[in-house]
Amino acid sequence: MSTKKEILSIFALGGVNEIGKNMYAIEYLNDIIIIDCGSKFPDESLLGIDLIIPDITYLLDNKEKIKALIVTHGHEDHIGGIPYFLKKLNVPVYATRFTLGLIELKLKEHKLLRETKLIQIDSDSTLEFEKVRVSFFKTNHSIPDCLGIVFHTPEGNVVHTGDFKFDLTPVNNQYSDIHKMAEIGMQGVLVLLSESTNAERSGLTPSERIVGDHIEEAFMKAKRKVIISTFASNINRVQQVVEACIKTNRKLALLGRSMVNVVEVAIERGYLTVPDDMLIQPHEINKLDPEKVVILCTGSQGEPLAALSRLSSSSYRDAEILPEDTVILAASPIPGNERNVSKIIDNLFSLGRRLSMDLEAQQKCMFLDMVTKKI
Ligand SMILES: [Zn+2]
Numbered sequence: 001m002s003t004k005k006e007i008l009s010i011f012a013l014g015g016v017n018e019i020g021k022n023m024y025a026i027e028y029l030n031d032i033i034i035i036d037c038g039s040k041f042p043d044e045s046l047l048g049i050d051l052i053i054p055d056i057t058y059l060l061d062n063k064e065k066i067k068a069l070i071v072t073h074g075h076e077d078h079i080g081g082i083p084y085f086l087k088k089l090n091v092p093v094y095a096t097r098f099t100l101g102l103i104e105l106k107l108k109e110h111k112l113l114r115e116t117k118l119i120q121i122d123s124d125s126t127l128e129f130e131k132v133r134v135s136f137f138k139t140n141h142s143i144p145d146c147l148g149i150v151f152h153t154p155e156g157n158v159v160h161t162g163d164f165k166f167d168l169t170p171v172n173n174q175y176s177d178i179h180k181m182a183e184i185g186m187q188g189v190l191v192l193l194s195e196s197t198n199a200e201r202s203g204l205t206p207s208e209r210i211v212g213d214h215i216e217e218a219f220m221k222a223k224r225k226v227i228i229s230t231f232a233s234n235i236n237r238v239q240q241v242v243e244a245c246i247k248t249n250r251k252l253a254l255l256g257r258s259m260v261n262v263v264e265v266a267i268e269r270g271y272l273t274v275p276d277d278m279l280i281q282p283h284e285i286n287k288l289d290p291e292k293v294v295i296l297c298t299g300s301q302g303e304p305l306a307a308l309s310r311l312s313s314s315s316y317r318d319a320e321i322l323p324e325d326t327v328i329l330a331a332s333p334i335p336g337n338e339r340n341v342s343k344i345i346d347n348l349f350s351l352g353r354r355l356s357m358d359l360e361a362q363q364k365c366m367f368l369d370m371v372t373k374k375i
Contacts, residue, residue, distance in 0.1 A: 006028070006029060006154070007028075007155075008026070008027070008028050008153050008154075008155040008156075008158070008190075009025075009026070009027040009028070010024065010025070010026055010027075010158060010191060010193070011024070011025055011027075011058075012024050012025075013025065013054040013055060013056060013058070013059075014038065014040070014053075014054035014055075014081075015036075015038065015077070018040065019040070019077065019197065019334060019335055019336060020038060020039065020040025020041065020052065020077045021038045021039055021040040021052055021053060021054050021077060021080075021081060022035075022036045022037075022038040022077050022078050023035070023036055023037050023038060023054040023056075023081065024036065024160060024193065025058075025059070026132065026151050026153070026158060027062075027065070028131050028132050028153050028154070028155070029130060029131050030065050030130050030131075031065060031067050031129045031130050031131055031132045032059070032062060032065040032066045032067065033066075033067055033068050033070060033129065033132060033134065033151065034059070034066065034068065034069045034070070034091070035069075035070055035071075035072065035149060035160055036069075036070075036071055036072055036078040036079070036162075037053075037054065037069060037071075037078070037079065037080075037081040037082045037085045038054070038075070038076065038077035038078045038079065038080050038081055039051050039052060039053050039076055039077065039080025039081045040052040040053075040077060040080075041303075043336060044339075051080065053080070053081035053084050053085070054081055054085075056085060056088065056089070059089060060088060060089065063089055066089060066091050067091075067092075067129045067130075068091060068092055068093075068094055068127065068129070068134075069082070069085070069091050069092070069093045069094070070094045070095070070121075070127075070134065070149060071093065071094065071095035071099050071103065072099075072146060072147050072148070072149065072160070072162030072163070073096075073099055073141060073143050073145065073146040073147070073162055073163060074095075074098060074099040074101075074102035074103070074143055074145070074233055075143055075163065075233060076233075078162075078163075079099070079102060079103055079106065080106075082103055082106060082107075083106050083107060083109070083110035083112055086107070086112055086116055087110070087112070090115065090116070090117075092117040092118075092119055093116060093117065093118050093119065094119045094120075094121050094125075094127065095118075095119075095120070095121065096120065096121060096122055096145035096146075096147060097120055097122075097145060097269055098143075098144045098145035098235075098265070098266070098269055098271050099145055100118055100120055101265035101266075101268070101269050102233070102262065102265060103118065104118070104265075105261050105262075105265060121136065121147075122136070122147075123136045123137055123138040123147060123177060123180075124136075131153065131154055132151055132152065132153050133151075133152040134149060134150065134151055134152070135149075135150045135152065136148065136149055136150070137150070137176075137177040137180040137181055137184065138174065138175065138176055138177040138180075139161065139162055139163075139164035139176050139177075140164060140165055140166065140167045140170050140174060140175065140176045141162070141163045141164055141165060142165075142208075142231065142233075142234045142236070142237075143231075143233045143234060143235065144172055144174060144235050144236070144266075144271050145174070145271070146162055146163065146164065146174075147162060148160065148161045148162050148164065148177075148181075149162070150184055153190075155190060156188065156189070156190025156191075157184070157187060157188060157189050157190055158189075158190055158191045158193070159184060159189050159191070159192050159193065159194075160193040160194075161192070161193065161194040161195075163195075163196075163197075164176065164196075165205045166178075166204075166205075167205070167207050167208055168207065169207045169209050170207070170208060170209075170236070171208045171209055171212065171236040171239060171240065172235070172236050172239070172271070197334070197335065198335075208236050208237065208240075211237060211240060211330065212240035212243060212244070215228070215237075215240050215241060215244045215328070215330065216240075216243070216244040216247055216248070218326065218328055219244045219245070219247070219248040219250065219294065220247075220248055221326075222248075222291070222325075222326040223291065223324045223326070224290035224291055224322065224323075224324045224325050224326070225285075225290040225291075225293045225294070225295065225321075225322065225325040225326070226250070226293070226294045226295070226325070226326045226328065227294075227295045227297060227308070227311060227321060227325060227326070227327045227328070228241060228294060228295070228296055228297070228327075228328040228330055229296075229297050229298065229299050229300040229307075229308040229327075229328070229329055229330065229331065230296070230300050230330040230331045231300060231301075231331055232256070232258040232259040232261075232262040232263065232298055233262055234331070235262075235266045235271050235272050237330060237331075238263060238266070238272060238296065239272055239273070241294065241296055241330075242272070242273070242274050242275075242278065244294075245278060245294050246275065246278070249292065250291075250292050250293055250294045251277075251278060251279075251280045251284075251288060251292055251293055251294070252274070252278050252279055252280065252294050252295075252296060253279070253280050253281070253282055253284070253285050253293065253294070253295050253296070253319070254279065254295075254296055254297070255282060255295055255296070255297040255298070255307035255311075255316070255318075255319065256297050256298025256299065256306055256307035257298075258298050259296060259297060259298045259307070280293075282317075282318035282319060283318050285318060285319045286318075286319075290322070290325070295311075295319055297311065299311075299344070300329055300330065300331035300341075301331070301333060301334060301337040301340065301341060302333070302337055302339070302340025302341040302342070302343055302344045303340065304340065308329075308344055309343075309344055309347075312344050312347035312348050312351060313347055313351075314351065321348075321351060327348055329341070329344075329345075
């Protein structure tokens with residue numbers, strides 16, 4: 001029987017009823033284990049705010065109990081707050097190989113890499129804390145190397161799914177551990193923490209593989225340069241852009257700091273394969289024939305300072321959108337970003353009107369968007 005102190009507490013410090021700054025905590029006796037530490041981008045009602053991070057007052061008041069920060073995957077809404085958190089609480093960080101690569105980028109930027117204890121885990125790892133044991137299972141999502149977490153507590157098992165989808169034919173062959181999930185279910189689950197963006201939409205998310213066919217077709221039809229924008233972290237989609245470049249004999253230029261950084265981490269850690277001579281520098285774009293070039297850029301969410309936004313308003317130094325170029329938005333807007341994305345599309349249409357750009361290609365963008373609904 002539990003005394004008052006032995007109660008299992010599960011609480012969120014962000015990410016409930018909002019998209020962004022995900023952070024959960026599990027507390028039992030002397031153990032507090034934190035799941036994710038995300039950030040959130042401000043909307044237009046928060047002028048002057050650069051970034052929103054979770055309120056960690058409770059954790060600061062109980063810092064001696066905090067044993068670990070476990071990170072489910074490398075999306076910004078799960079890792080963006082980590083440097084700010086670590087500046088206040090120096091806690092060991094557990095994550096998979098690719099997720100750690102993205103966290104390291106942030107820690108380097110904030111000069112925190114040396115003093116932070118980073119521990120690589122995978123779906124077979126188990127962690128033992130005072131009264132809580134932690135195990136993992138593989139999930140599939142729009143970024144490689146995702147984990148779901150099981151907290152084995154004296155009160156029962158708590159399962160946190162992380163973000164997930166079920167892709168039965170994943171591009172990177174990282175399959176969800178469906179059998180392990182069934183086994184966890186058989187053992188009994190006290191609490192399941194699970195959510196899904198777009199949960200109100202019925203039906204299934206198509207496999208990422210379908211997107212590759214559409215990208216390739218759009219590249220084949222493109223008369224001149226292709227400008228394609230997606231999330232830098234969607235390495236499977238980036239891989240499909242690379243494959244389409246190989247098939248259509250085009251070179252690839254990366255625009256946007258996060259695209260360059262994330263692609264570098266992905267190549268270095270073996271999550272992305274790019275032929276040696278494929279990548280070109282932005283200043284080389286104009287030296288090649290336009291039909292030999294693809295620009296892969298950041299800004300698919302309409303971020304005002306990202307590469308696509310600047311290209312759409314003709315304010316990028318090394319590259320510009322010219323008549324008959326094809327623009328592909330290969331990512332759905334995250335709820336809340338629709339207005340910024342519409343602004344980019346407006347800019348592209350008005351640029352297109354001025355340049356008589358290929359409108360059919362823009363309709364194609366919409367089509368890609370339709371088939372890539374994110375879970
Ligand atoms: Zn995610």
